Amino acid sequence: MDGSNAPACWHDVCGLDDIWPDTGVCARIAGRQVAVFRLRDDRLFALDNYDPAADANVLSRGLVGNLGERLVVASPVYKHHYDLVTGACLDDPALAVRAYRVRLVDGRVQVAV
Amino acid sequence: MKLVVIGNGMVGHRLLEELSAAALPDLHITVLCEEPRPAYDRVQLSSFFSGKSAADLSLVAPGFFERSGITLRLNTRASAIDRARRQVTTANGDTLHYDKLVLATGSYPFVPPVPGSDRPDCFVYRTIEDLEALREAGRRARVGVVVGGGLLGLEAAKAVQDMGLVTHVVEFAPRLMAVQIDDGGGRLLRSKIEALGVTVHTQKNTVEIVDGDTARHKLRFADGTELETDLIVFSAGIRPRDELARACGLAVGPRGGIVIDNHCRTPDDDIYAIGECALWNGKIYGLVAPGYEMARVCAAHLAAGLAAERRATQPLPAFHGADMSTKLKLMGVEVASIGDALGTTPGAQVCLYSDERKQVYKKLVISADGKRLLGAVLVGDAGEYAALLQMMRSGSALPDRPELLILPASDGADKSALGVDAWPDTAPVCSCNNVAKGAVCAAVRAGATSIGAIKSATRAGTGCGGCVPLITQIMKAEMKKQGLSVNHHLCEHFAYSRQELYHLVRVGGIRDFATLLARHGKGLGCDVCKPVAASIFASCWNEFVLARDKAALQDTNDYFLANLQKDGTYSIVPRIAGGEITPEKLIKIGEVAKKYRLYTKITGGQRIDLFGARVDQLPLIWQELIDAGFESGHAYGKAVRTVKSCVGSTWCRYGVQDSVGMALKIEHRYKGLRAPHKLKLAVSGCARECAEAQSKDVGVIATEKGWNLYVCGNGGMKPRHAELLAGDLDEQTLIRYIDRFLMFYIRTADRLQRTSTWRDNLEGGLDYLKDVIVHDKLGIGAELEAEMAQVIGSYVCEWKKALEDPQTRKRFRSFVNGDGVDEHVVFVEERGQIRPATPAEKQARFKGIAVVNEPA
Ligand SMILES: Cc1cc2nc3c(=O)[nH]c(=O)nc-3n(C[C@H](O)[C@H](O)[C@H](O)COP(=O)(O)OP(=O)(O)OC[C@H]3O[C@@H](n4cnc5c(N)ncnc54)[C@H](O)[C@@H]3O)c2cc1C
Ligand code: FES
Numbered sequence A: 001m002d003g004s005n006a007p008a009c010w011h012d013v014c015g016l017d018d019i020w021p022d023t024g025v026c027a028r029i030a031g032r033q034v035a036v037f038r039l040r041d042d043r044l045f046a047l048d049n050y051d052p053a054a055d056a057n058v059l060s061r062g063l064v065g066n067l068g069e070r071l072v073v074a075s076p077v078y079k080h081h082y083d084l085v086t087g088a089c090l091d092d093p094a095l096a097v098r099a100y101r102v103r104l105v106d107g108r109v110q111v112a113v
Numbered sequence B: 001m002k003l004v005v006i007g008n009g010m011v012g013h014r015l016l017e018e019l020s021a022a023a024l025p026d027l028h029i030t031v032l033c034e035e036p037r038p039a040y041d042r043v044q045l046s047s048f049f050s051g052k053s054a055a056d057l058s059l060v061a062p063g064f065f066e067r068s069g070i071t072l073r074l075n076t077r078a079s080a081i082d083r084a085r086r087q088v089t090t091a092n093g094d095t096l097h098y099d100k101l102v103l104a105t106g107s108y109p110f111v112p113p114v115p116g117s118d119r120p121d122c123f124v125y126r127t128i129e130d131l132e133a134l135r136e137a138g139r140r141a142r143v144g145v146v147v148g149g150g151l152l153g154l155e156a157a158k159a160v161q162d163m164g165l166v167t168h169v170v171e172f173a174p175r176l177m178a179v180q181i182d183d184g185g186g187r188l189l190r191s192k193i194e195a196l197g198v199t200v201h202t203q204k205n206t207v208e209i210v211d212g213d214t215a216r217h218k219l220r221f222a223d224g225t226e227l228e229t230d231l232i233v234f235s236a237g238i239r240p241r242d243e244l245a246r247a248c249g250l251a252v253g254p255r256g257g258i259v260i261d262n263h264c265r266t267p268d269d270d271i272y273a274i275g276e277c278a279l280w281n282g283k284i285y286g287l288v289a290p291g292y293e294m295a296r297v298c299a300a301h302l303a304a305g306l307a308a309e310r311r312a313t314q315p316l317p318a319f320h321g322a323d324m325s326t327k328l329k330l331m332g333v334e335v336a337s338i339g340d341a342l343g344t345t346p347g348a349q350v351c352l353y354s355d356e357r358k359q360v361y362k363k364l365v366i367s368a369d370g371k372r373l374l375g376a377v378l379v380g381d382a383g384e385y386a387a388l389l390q391m392m393r394s395g396s397a398l399p400d401r402p403e404l405l406i407l408p409a410s411d412g413a414d415k416s417a418l419g420v421d422a423w424p425d426t427a428p429v430c431s432c433n434n435v436a437k438g439a440v441c442a443a444v445r446a447g448a449t450s451i452g453a454i455k456s457a458t459r460a461g462t463g464c465g466g467c468v469p470l471i472t473q474i475m476k477a478e479m480k481k482q483g484l485s486v487n488h489h490l491c492e493h494f495a496y497s498r499q500e501l502y503h504l505v506r507v508g509g510i511r512d513f514a515t516l517l518a519r520h521g522k523g524l525g526c527d528v529c530k531p532v533a534a535s536i537f538a539s540c541w542n543e544f545v546l547a548r549d550k551a552a553l554q555d556t557n558d559y560f561l562a563n564l565q566k567d568g569t570y571s572i573v574p575r576i577a578g579g580e581i582t583p584e585k586l587i588k589i590g591e592v593a594k595k596y597r598l599y600t601k602i603t604g605g606q607r608i609d610l611f612g613a614r615v616d617q618l619p620l621i622w623q624e625l626i627d628a629g630f631e632s633g634h635a636y637g638k639a640v641r642t643v644k645s646c647v648g649s650t651w652c653r654y655g656v657q658d659s660v661g662m663a664l665k666i667e668h669r670y671k672g673l674r675a676p677h678k679l680k681l682a683v684s685g686c687a688r689e690c691a692e693a694q695s696k697d698v699g700v701i702a703t704e705k706g707w708n709l710y711v712c713g714n715g716g717m718k719p720r721h722a723e724l725l726a727g728d729l730d731e732q733t734l735i736r737y738i739d740r741f742l743m744f745y746i747r748t749a750d751r752l753q754r755t756s757t758w759r760d761n762l763e764g765g766l767d768y769l770k771d772v773i774v775h776d777k778l779g780i781g782a783e784l785e786a787e788m789a790q791v792i793g794s795y796v797c798e799w800k801k802a803l804e805d806p807q808t809r810k811r812f813r814s815f816v817n818g819d820g821v822d823e824h825v826v827f828v829e830e831r832g833q834i835r836p837a838t839p840a841e842k843q844a845r846f847k848g849i850a851v852v853n854e855p856a
Helices: B010-022 B042-050 B064-068 B128-139 B151-162 B183-195 B243-247 B288-306 B385-394 B437-445 B451-458 B468-481 B498-508 B513-520 B529-541 B556-560 B583-595 B615-627 B659-670 B731-748 B755-760 B765-773 B781-793 B798-804 B806-810 B839-845
Strands: A010-015 A023-029 A032-038 A044-048 A063-067 A070-074 A081-083 A099-105 A108-112 B002-006 B028-032 B071-073 B078-082 B087-090 B095-097 B100-103 B107-109 B143-147 B166-170 B198-201 B206-211 B217-221 B226-229 B231-234 B238-240 B258-260 B271-273 B278-280 B326-330 B333-339 B349-355 B360-366 B373-379 B428-430 B570-572 B599-602 B608-613 B640-645 B679-684 B698-702 B707-711 B723-729 B827-830 B833-836
Touching: A010 A023, A010 A032, A032 A108, A063 B529, B002 B010, B002 B095, B010 B028, B010 B064, B010 B288, B042 B128, B042 B151, B042 B723, B078 B243, B100 B288, B128 B151, B128 B231, B143 B151, B143 B226, B151 B166, B151 B231, B151 B326, B166 B226, B183 B198, B183 B333, B183 B349, B183 B360, B183 B373, B217 B231, B258 B271, B271 B288, B333 B385, B373 B385, B385 B428, B428 B437, B428 B468, B437 B451, B437 B468, B451 B468, B451 B755, B498 B513, B498 B529, B498 B731, B513 B529, B570 B615, B583 B599, B583 B608, B583 B615, B599 B833, B608 B615, B608 B833, B615 B798, B640 B659, B659 B679, B659 B698, B659 B731, B698 B731, B707 B731, B723 B731, B723 B765, B731 B755, B731 B765, B731 B781, B755 B765, B798 B806
Parallel strands: B002 B028, B002 B100, B028 B071, B100 B271, B143 B166, B143 B231, B166 B198, B258 B278, B640 B679, B679 B698
Antiparallel strands: A010 A108, A023 A032, A032 A044, A044 A099, A063 A070, A070 A081, A099 A108, B078 B087, B087 B095, B107 B238, B206 B217, B217 B226, B326 B333, B333 B373, B349 B360, B360 B373, B570 B608, B599 B608, B698 B707, B707 B723, B827 B833
């Protein structure tokens, strides 16, 4: 992803409890909209909230799950699936969103932007 | 070339369809139609009594005549043909020139020339007008007699009985349906029909009809007995309408019928005759399928004539006669007659199975050498009809013990010889449309893997519908052969169909996704199975959809209880049950829309949709709406949406029942019910049908006596007329049937399958649906009602509940770490309201600001 060589800095987003298991929320971080997801087993992922297929900021409102080996979120608008780890779009190789690193520190969710 | 067609009945119209499909240049067609309406389905005529309208029975595709440039002249009877001048004269004195003429004049009901048969309230049973008159008379009658115990007579008897009259059938022959079935079959049929309350009188020769003592008429029979009745329907056979042909000197048979050759031509090369008026090889065919075959042959011959200069490369199709085998359901009794049913072939042997306890009678007629099937009679259960018909037609060798073909399977019978796999590709499977097994298989190979798809690809099953179970069987067998597993697995996480999953959830008492996945699935789930599971949980247990363990399963619409729009904002639809709303509430909606700057639009379901709300605005807007007495409209869910209504008898001069009151009752009963797909309902206050109930999943239409219930209609992309499930119901029965119908659909439909597709794929079709819902053949009626009662009893307004729960309410925000709004949502104004800005408009607005992700 193009974020890899940019200097990243950790931002505090919210408490773990602010995200219900198997759902996402949208956070405003350094002017960007970032979708942060929490799986049932408390694994965390972060992607751009913007769905290029729909031209709308909606990914945090998609359903998460798996397709084969890959963990995905399905955009609520036209149901494109984005890989939670890489941000690649499974339905259209021309599309991708940025993926961010996430971590949990003392019950707080932090995202590197 | 000028073509004149006389008669726009079933066969005449099929000819027009064939010609129109062939798109022949230079062909100008004029059709003379004596009846006041274009072609309709005479075969289904009796359904007029169960609530079908003349429009429902129409065979004319919308716009057909306009599109194909055919001139149709209604109410126009041809009165003479001048062959020398090639002219047809109409009853109102016009003359029309023709190059080619087709007679498709059908037949007329024969009324025995008995003194008194022309008295008032004596009817025949052939046209819609006949039935209208009969229905009118039925209102003031107590007793009805049908003269004639043949196929049509028994149909008429059912109609008379359905009108609530004491019903008698009078037959000259010693048994019912004397032409098609033998004594044994006739006896069983009689006992079954008498058990239904119809009195049968055989060997009665009516000699006179006079004034009655206790009723309007009295029939006097040759044996001195008498029968009193208020009305009489004559159904004593049909006679070809060959009067025009006779008068212009064309050859007719000794007992009538216009003589034709294998190309349906009369001895005059420019005149053809098809359908019931035609006599081929000394035979008249009183069924529609041979008529359709004649229409096809005739159309091909006409087309070849037009293209005479182009040398015909293919031999023209010819008519080779037809077999008069039939299968029908008379008053709920299955009756089938195949080939030489009466065993008149010299040396024919009979093999018989009859069980009076089970009320079945089955007979095989076998050739003298015991090798081939010549005919059969089945009464009470005609399950083997298609297979036996195929055996008889193909002349294939009988199995060693042919009796096993008709013995019940539990008695060790081997029915594999009857299996569709053993049939050749040429085996006819749909006689209405002359479709062979091979065509169905070919359609499957070309990708049609549902009954709906087979129907549109081959036309099979679109006539009487009797062949649908057979076609389903063939389709499945062919799919198996193609290695197409009939796979209804929901997704990679569940190797079950939605229907199976529903069952597992209900039987296992499963109430959450984790348990469901652990017990019956694998992986984490996905955007397909999660909403399905949520919907099943809601249909079964009706727990709050936003409870913590349910919320994560919901599609965004259900998650935010609003409808996501393309720009990421939502629309809101408060419930306006039955489309009835007070001025105060109307004003409130206006105020809310104004305050939050929402775009407002009236929906097709008689409600108001408010567009352009952000997630964080949803609770604020709903708080105001709920305080004003509104509740959720469930427009976001795969759930019961609206019950549309017309204003009904309260205001309307024509209404016969209170349709708004009924719509309110229904909407409040089922509001919020989750289903495999959205459900739309409607109630009309009279037959004018202003609420368009016949385009809804459930449509209710008021009648003089109660309510007619229609089901499985659809508007939208694939319009489908709803079908009458039951007629003249009282309110209690109506609600009971709707309960059962909805729950049965919820139990058995596939994911995102509307009731219309579900119905098209339902094995056994409408009859099966009636059996389950009305006759409760599966014995699950009470269960379905109880399940519905549970859902209804646990209804709460989801929005009210969401607002009361701080945890849930907290989720309605645009950003987890602060307030603020999505800058990518931009509105512009149009016609005095907002609308989403186009990408170009957004760019213009953001000029100077770096756009992070530019749309392609
Ligand atoms: C109640 C009922 C149930 C039936 N059930 C079945 C069934 O289950 N299976 C089956 O195969 N068949 C059934 N039939 C028979 C089937 O309806 C006929 O075989 C079919 O309608 C024949 O079509 P046709 O076009 O030849 O005649 P019709 O449909 O009768 O059409 C002839 C038309 O020509 C018009 N006409 C006649 N003379 C003139 C003229 N001089 N000028 C202008 N117009 C004229 C008539 O008014 C009529 O509209 C049933 C019939 C009835 C009445
Ligand atoms: S046999 Fe009537 S529709 Fe196929």
